[in-house]
Amino acid sequence: MTRSNFLPVILGAVLLSACGPTQVVVTAEIAQDDQSQDAEPRALGDLEIRLFPYDRDAIFDSLTATAARPEPPIPDSVLTAQNQVAESQQAWRDAEARWNTLRDTLRTLSDELDQMNRQQGQYRVLYNEFQDMEDEYADVEDERDAAFEAFTSLQGASLAAAQEIRLLRESWADEAYAEVGVAMTAHERASGLQVLADTTDANGITEFEADAGDYWVTARYELPYTELYWNISITVVRGEPLQVRLMRDNASSRPKL
Template sequence: MSKLRAAVPLLAILPLLTACGSRITVQVTADEAASEPVDDLEVQFIPFDRDSLFAVITGQAATPEPSIPADLEQASLTEQDLRDRWSTAESSWNNVRDSMRAITTQLDNLDDRSREYRELFDRFGDLEDRERALDRQRQAAFDEFNEMQLATQQRVDSICIVIDSWEEAAFAGYGDLESDLLTALGREVLADTTDADGVAWASASGGPWWVHARVNTAGGELYWNVMVDEASSDTLRLEPGNADLRQGVRQRC
């Protein structure tokens, strides 16, 4: 038996089992305002709290978990803000260009002596000025983001190598430990992929179960580890409000 398996008592991790329903249904949305479903996303149904197990393993690791320098973490967050600013500027520029293309199509089908043609032509000229201004803004936003990214990337890469090396050593026996837990529970990890409506489900008798999923968004990674006491006819909503938002260096590692 590995040192890791010997060091983590199973009874400290095992949940209190109950016997009840037979199905857990979830729906995943990544944007709380728009409630847009997330499709083609793997959702796992785990019969123990994986995060608690991770915390135990981290606490018993031979060396402390590597820390991220505060200035690098702040620089990474600033870089994300600059990326968002550039993305917004790019979107605004593309929207104006789409409007210009639509007007060009309309003008091609109008008599250039008509009032409607002249009005659309003037509108095109206004949009042309707007497009040039937005083009300058998006380029400036990209240059600012790119400068920050180039300044931090080497340090981020270096700390990620350190973190990956530590995790490889600390969690070397995780697979065997998880197997022991599942054997003790008489269960297995279940998984499903969300459909076009963001819905996934599993035949998960008893409880509790932890519903796990993660998705990258423009604002960071949404991470869910939501406990369900028992299977229910109600749909569990996985949305930004009940997710952990992970940003900064660790999201990039």
């Protein structure tokens, strides 16, 4: 290719890039349950991500404000019960983890004792250690079983209370948000842009090709007793790739009934 022909090709590529959609990379990850400094964040794979060219939360807020009746609140008693269930479950898991550790240690000590001469002084030391740990093992087993019974009992009562308020709130939402689809369609048309949707890969990453404009990046991730919700405002500028990180720090935590 001659120099005179090469320059138009380069200029054409630049103009095409400037006029085309812009890459938006979304990464989703949250901290591990292990809060140690060495713990790597956990990628949220298969998470649905949407880019709305309007603020959907503002639409819901508007419909909530004009609803015929107020939204039924979640009673404090329901939230308190959920917290108690979570604490009880953690107590059970902690007891089970300790029980597993003691069980494995007892097996190791037993194997060591089987290989030793009972006349050795070290045998008596290990044997006493084994007996003490065996007593602790029995105590922890009782604690584990009691913790599990407490957890299942609290969970049953909590689920019943949560279901009652959930049905009330769903009934209210069906009435209050009956026109939400119409409102969203109108906002999308007014923006001149399209709603974009995709799911993250195993590394918690997805990519979009978005036209220039304002968007809101939304996603939901369910935890055992709460839901993480993202609705992050971004501005896509033509020709300027953008990266968005969804983390626990920039999410709203909402109760899950």
